Amino acid sequence: MKARVFVTLKNGVLDPQGKAIGHALNGLGFPQVGEVRQGKLIELELKEADAGKAKADIKAMCEKLLANTVIEKYEIELNP
Amino acid sequence: MKSAVIVFPASNCDRDAKVALEEMTGRSPHMVWHQDSELPDVDLVIIPGGFSYGDYLRCGAMASQSPVMRAVKSHADKGGAVLGICNGFQVLTESHLLPGALMRNAGLKFVCKPVELTVEESQSAFTRGYEKGQTVTFPVAHGEGNYVADEATLDRLEGEGRVVFRYQANPNGSARDIAGILSEKRNVLGLMPHPERVVDPATGGTDGRALFKSLIETLS
Numbered sequence: 001m002k003a004r005v006f007v008t009l010k011n012g013v014l015d016p017q018g019k020a021i022g023h024a025l026n027g028l029g030f031p032q033v034g035e036v037r038q039g040k041l042i043e044l045e046l047k048e049a050d051a052g053k054a055k056a057d058i059k060a061m062c063e064k065l066l067a068n069t070v071i072e073k074y075e076i077e078l079n080p
Numbered sequence: 081m082k083s084a085v086i087v088f089p090a091s092n093c094d095r096d097a098k099v100a101l102e103e104m105t106g107r108s109p110h111m112v113w114h115q116d117s118e119l120p121d122v123d124l125v126i127i128p129g130g131f132s133y134g135d136y137l138r139c140g141a142m143a144s145q146s147p148v149m150r151a152v153k154s155h156a157d158k159g160g161a162v163l164g165i166c167n168g169f170q171v172l173t174e175s176h177l178l179p180g181a182l183m184r185n186a187g188l189k190f191v192c193k194p195v196e197l198t199v200e201e202s203q204s205a206f207t208r209g210y211e212k213g214q215t216v217t218f219p220v221a222h223g224e225g226n227y228v229a230d231e232a233t234l235d236r237l238e239g240e241g242r243v244v245f246r247y248q249a250n251p252n253g254s255a256r257d258i259a260g261i262l263s264e265k266r267n268v269l270g271l272m273p274h275p276e277r278v279v280d281p282a283t284g285g286t287d288g289r290a291l292f293k294s295l296i297e298t299l300s
Contacts, residue, residue, distance in 0.1 A: 013228060016186050016253070065145060068138055068174065070181040071228060 001046045001054050004077040007067045008039030042066060051078055081300045083109040083124040086152065086168075088143050093129030093165065093276065100276035101126070104292035117147040123299035124161045125152055127168030129221070129274060139182065139224045140170030149175055161205055161299060162268040166222055169260070169270035178263055178270045179237070180229030186253025190223040194284065195273060196248040197259050201241050204262055205298040206269045209290035216287040218273035220251055225272040227254040227261075237261055245271055 009015050015037050022036035044061075048054045058076050067074040083105065085097045094111065101109045110120045114132075119125065133142035143149065149171070156162050156177055164172040172178045185191060194217050199210040210216065229237070234255055237243050245260035252272070260271025275288030 013183075014186070014253075016184050016188050016226070020188055065137070065141065068141065068181055070173070070179075071183065 001048055001051070002079060003044045003046060003054065003058055004080045005042040005044065005058060005062060005066055006039060006075045006077070007042065007062075007072050008074075009037060009071060010073050013071050054078060081105050081124060081296045082107075082120075082122040083126065084112045084119055084122045085109045085126045085128055086112050086114065086148055087128075088114045088130065088132035088146065090132055090134055091128050091130035091167070093167075093274065096274070097126045097128045097165070097276045100279045100288070100292060103279055104289065105296060112148060114143065114146040114148045117151055119148070119151045119155055122155075122160075124163065124295055125155055126276075127152070127162065127164040127171050128276075129166030129168060132167055132171065135224075138174065140167060140172075140174040143167075143171045144174035153177065156263070156268050159265065159267050161295065163206065163295075164268070164270040165274055165276060166220075166225075166272055169272055170224065172268060172270040177268050178261055179233050180227055180255075180261070182224050182272070183226040183228055184224050185222070185226050185251070190221075191225070191251045192219070192221040193251070194219045195251055195259075197245045197273060198248060199244070200246050201244045201262070203241060204244060204266050204269070204294075206262075206291055206294055207244055208298065209294035215248065216245075216290075217278070217285055218275050218288060219277050219284070220273045222252070222272055225252040225254065227258045227272075229255060234258075240264070242266070244269060245273065 018036040018038040025033040062074045202212045242262040247257045275291045278285040278288035
């Protein structure tokens, strides 16, 4: 089974990189761009057929390593 | 004082820490590889600066899961002293030995320069050799030293006297100008500036000597 994990900064945590990207886009002639937030996409291949089990396992991976839950939140997508 | 310096792949201040410890304690620290699962019998463990595991995923994230960190955690749980400098501070927050996290500098640039710090606390094994309110100059060299924590955690750190060093001119956007903090039991210190680089006048100053002297007096 394949899975995707999206790791992004929690609301309220300032994102200096997102801000810089926003400024750059404004400077490139995209004045319609407001706030930009940057995150990570992690693709996983799992030897696991059961979706419930897979999701629980990935949640454990996120809590333990993939996300720093002090500043980040995560979303899990199975079989993208 | 017996000491150990942890060495991760891409640590690059491990030798600075070793030289500082040799200069200040008169004996060589144990250099402990990240895959070792036990620590020698020591009073102080230093987690040095650098770019452990190439800063993959997040600074300090991979290092926090290495075998040696389990040994460092158990050393800290038993009240043993741990000093995390720069990447070492990042490793300590990722290991949950210290609260909060270190994010990309607000100005997005790597900052490498001497900075003036206020010593906010002299009631610790690390800082008893300083006067409270004293200004010291330590170098910083980091791209991700922007300390963040929720307001409740910041209030608790301040209320419990655990903010030990504060920037006088904030170089990275750190919450409340925080440069270094203590653990709840006050035996773990993490800071972004480098006290080990200022123990010899030949390398630009001696303000870091008192930190090592404090540890020697407390732990020997």
